[in-house]
Amino acid sequence: MSSDAIAIQTTQAAARPLVQTLHEWVTTVDHKRLGILYILYALFFLVIGGIEATIIRIQLMYPHNDFVSPQVFNRMFTMHGTTMIFFVAMPVLFGFGNYLVPLMIGARDMAFPRLNAFSFWLTASGGFLLYFSFVGGNGLYGAGTAPDVGWWAYAPLASRAFSPGHSSDYWTIALLASGFGSIGTAINIIATIISMRCPGMKLSRMPLLAWLNLVMSGMVLIAITPLSAAQLMLLVDRYLGGHFFDTQAGGSATLWMHFFWIFGHPEVYILIIPCFAFVSEIIPVFSRKPIFGYPVMVAATVCIAFVSLSVWAHHMFTIGMSSYANSFFTITTMAVGIPTGIKIFNWLGTMWGGKIQFKTPMLFCIGFLFQFLIAGLTGIMMAASPFDWQLSGSYFVVAHFHYVIVGGILFSLFGAFYYWYPKITGRMLNETLGKLHFWLFLIGFHLTFDLMHIPGLLGMPRRIYTYETGRGWDTLNFLVTIGAFVQGIATLVFVANLIVSYFKGAKAGNDPWDAWTLEWSISSPPPVYNFSSIPTVASRRPLWDLKHPEDPDSRYE
């Protein structure tokens, strides 16, 4: 029945002129198409952000290198950070959330399809505004192009006195726009999960991916708001003569830090929680076992969300807070490690006693587990605030958060791409290219980010466009750059795989991984309406029940 519907749809699409197809994509309110738009948009900016990272690494390959000027270097690290966080990580995770949440809870679309489209286009306009700064940032002052204030734009560096021209304005407006987009999507995801679950899907039967997206969306509502408020205050400072952050007129530089980091730290968890979600879906399927300790996984996630709202000032251990404040943020930060540790142990428990299949999605998830463990442990080191007085602001920190973002977030995202690509396109990604991608990326990643910790221990600060010889940093920086190139090549293999497999990949069928959640019960790609009749579920793994009528999950839950 449903496959008939698809056949009709594709023949119609092929007959239409290109303009009409484009028009359909631009005006679409379908959660699947918007999900794909988010993902493609993020991939585009991933390449841009990657090029910026490469420029940074080439400049730091040798001491006193002059590949780019200090001005260009400062713009590159500002744009790299802003792009990767706001225009790669956020949209790609919202993309997967948009695509998968309705499918996994048995719904036909998001709760507010038009809000969904509006949110996407707001976020998209944010990215394009940011990059328009290369052209428009000069403004009437003739100063600056792209912003060069760092991705956290500390006051008073972003004030008019130190950042003339419009570069900081583009940064501010871009983040405001994408922030409103994120809030819209978060509201949408929450409403969808609360009100559109199929019959039988109690909250306690929801796939973990839906649960974790729910928690993430709640955090977005809490965390993006202070960021938007701070951006508005900065605009008031810059254009209406306000003095919130204007230290020359009695404003407070630390106020901005508080506003930024009360957004900035929960943001890390906003990014990593959906990745926990991918891992929590992929590991069980490729271990052939249900997730170990489902209720504990949910509880640990909610716990992380709450505790992570009280840790922000660990980014500010060096600003001269009192010893009591430093102690408070030390213990809250260490406490986040407890629920996070529980999660790692539960994934371990899921694999224990299973029959692990080393398909590409699983390889990336195993890589994620090892690397996230290390990232967590270096995080504990920096939570000990006196140790952080040495590590903060050094390359050790840069290595630590890239371990989280690349070793954790990006690895699990790659896993998600290999896992759900068959559902989204109807074709499998090439397994050989996938394994090549995995191993190349793994080698490049460790060459870059393992070694990057050491210059930090040897006193190398971050955000410097060049460095002195004789401090023990030269060889390490050279090797780090080599690793970055290896990662670049691996990413090209991935992009090639995405393109080639789209045309030549093996047909996926409905359920290529023998999985258990609802999205695998319908055709690949799914029809516009998702489910011809809304399913009814009796357990967390409806497809397991279907495949094993003699031993259904519903008997034990």
Add this chain to the structure above:
Amino acid sequence: MRIGETMREVDWQAIASRAAGILVLIVGVLLAASLCGASTPANHPVPNIFDTHSTPAESIRHLSYFVLVITGLIFLVVFGLLSYVVVKFRGRVVGAEREPAQVYGSTQIELAWTVIPILIVVVLFLATARVIHGIQDAPRPVGTTEVTAIGHQFWWELRYPGLGIVTANELHVPLSDPARPTPTFLKLLSADTDHSFWVPQLAGKTDLIPNRVNETWLDPHETGLFLGQCTQYCGTQHAKMLLRVYVDSPEDFNAWARAQQQPANQDGTEAAGRQVFESTACLNCHAISGTNGTGRFGPDLTHLMSRRTIAAGAAENTPENLRLWIQNPDAIKPGSLMPAMKLSDADLDALVRYLETLQ
């Protein structure tokens, strides 16, 4: 009770130190490898956070060994478990066999791996809180040296209010005897954007923030030159806002201080150069005692020649570099706030000759 607790803590630290010696060894080997061919005159060329010579940095180092040992043990256990699982439970023929036993969870196990991490966190926190208090709330003994360090884009203004000394970029502090400590306390201010004071071998970093007074202290136990630099992004030339700390023996420090307290050389031999200084834009930003130059935007030049470097450590203090710096600062430090002076050759020669008399 209290004494027993303290002793147990000390024991842990001793064990931690020994175990972490391995890590130091690894870093040491890396250092030795990277040092070949290095020619910096500094006798502590690598600002390694594990090669410390000052009380606050040393107590951080001890804490860091403790943390490293604990996290190292966690790493070994979890890494071992993960590796074991991946190898032991790898599936062979896919689909040909039955599914493995479906296990949904276990309350006992969940409880165990919740409680153990909580205990570890409590221990780590207590050890950390002790060091936070020890460094931040350290009593101030008599005989301290007081310094006010002011961050500028992109250099360090250093004032010794008690001694009446003003200098820049090269901090001199006296050696401190552990039996009778004479630490140096620094008051940290900023004239423009945020900066951060970091000399890894002497102390952890503390930010210099406009409109805010911060404090840090050094208590060095070895003489020599220690390297650091600005660690909070402060603008275009953040990278070349370098900092040099000379730890002098008490005699050397007193001699240095006496020399710095002298007024600038007034012997009049280079009157033409002084005339250039006093009649161009130099004096808007720079001060030389006894002249009409009292600017504070740039470093005080009264004893310029007593410093080994110029441009906040970006270049050696040689006549050639001085010429280049005055005529075209962008050649040394593109984006620095020093303007190109565009002097005639004769004026430039005279000015550099005059500056060279400022011992």
